[in-house]
Amino acid sequence: MNIHIFSISVIFACIFIRAGNADIKFDKSLSTCSLYKDNQPEECLTLLDSFAKYASDFTMCSIKNARPVRLCEECINHYVMFMNKYTELLKTVVNGTSCRDIFISHDRLDVVLESHDRISSMWYKGNCNECYDWTGTTPILSNNTILFKKMLNDTVICIETTINPVGNNTDEVCSRCMEFYLKLDKFYRSLSKDSIGLDSVCFDILDSMNTTRSIWSKDLDCCKKLRSPETIFLWCTGIISLLPILFYVMVRYLTPLKALPNALKESRFKQSFLRSSREGIN
Template identity: 75%
Template sequence: MKIHIFAIFLLNVCISIIHAGDAGVEGYKILTTTNLFINDQPVECLKLLDSFAEYASNFTMCSIKYARPVRLCEKCIDEYVMFTSKYKELLATVVNGTSCREIYFSLDRLDVILEYHDNILSIWNKGNCNECYDWTESTPVLSNNTILFKKIFNETVTCIKTTINPAGNNSDEVCSRCMEFYINLDKLYKSLSKDSIGLDSVCFDILDSMNTTRAVWSKDLNCCKRLKSPETIFFWCTGIIAFLPIMFYAMVRYLSPLRDLPRALKESRFKQSFLRSSREGIN
């Protein structure tokens, strides 16, 4: 009997030790996880986070600096590429079974890192900046259309600046000398845009440059009146041609023997029949 009680006692002791060990392991896991979020984040994740913050700051500063005139797409491409690269690296990096993504993303309502990423991406996409570049290579380069537009734009601006005087009283000379540059620039822009405005199809750097050039050309220099002259002549010629048939029929109506038509109607068949019927009634 005593042996039986002693065996049960030993069994209980062993079970207690096992449970104590399990509790210790579980407590260790909780402590490790807590420290991971509070203090003991992997060094690799911290370095990536620092780089991400640095490039986010660089892009923000660059985008503000080149907000007016808009040159964000061209001037901030390096910052944008590094920013997106560090973001992808931050998502993909795993250190000793610990994912950097699990540490920094979707843990609270603020989700600061994701918000900053989405905001910067929104600015880039809103400017349609990808359209400025050729992305077929490992690194983006300015597309041929962008390079050509910059060339003609610079030629147009140079022509205007070198021709106009400070008093601004020689706009007619500017219009004449720079007309070809402006027309070529406008044609190229229209070929790049999928609609009349180009908001959803043209890189915003190009869009802003074209809008500024058009404003100077039409409002400041008043050069559009020269472009409207051929259109005015065309409309006048069209109106005259359309009026010729009306004038012809009017001349035929009032200047020909048809003027005697009312007199002929007096002796019409209808009147003769009416008179014949009246005579027969009297008889």
């Protein structure tokens, strides 16, 4: 009996000793973590908090403005603050300790750098810089962006004010708003460095133009109405272009041109005869 009691006591003692060792290791890990954070300058930790806040603000703004796409215009302040804080994080040195060396390129995840690259990639993928004039201290909407927004607004107002009274009859909308739409489309094409505009136009503008074109062609069916007068114009242009050709064909085959070579030969014979006669006299 005493042996059994002794054995049980030994087992419980081993369990308590292991538990104590585990607590010691856990406490050591906590103290190591605290020591690591204590070695980080307070200024660097404050910059990291600000960086995380602006990254979160931009991400939230981009999600809220995903459709219709207004990321470039609505999220510009969040983007500028985020980039400024990232630059500050890279350049700040406290008592010989660089904040960059603490937070960037220390592990495979590299969370700070990955967060910066992800937001920058989204911004540049949308060509958002093309919406702004960056010559000053702060970015402002470019003249082209302001003009496009005005022309787009004029087109939308024309469509809305015209379609409401007439209901489903879109003929009036197409004829009355045709001038506004064509001016808008022409100006948009002037902004594009390629035929599509994907690599040169601010995505806010591109998305607005695509939506307007879809409404104009699919919902209002104005493109078919536009093609009808264009077809008549092209036919008239083609007929007018063919008239000179028809004229020369008629002149060639309907007039007595066969007598022309004989006349030419006769005149040449007279000229040669006169020339030889003069040479004989001389």
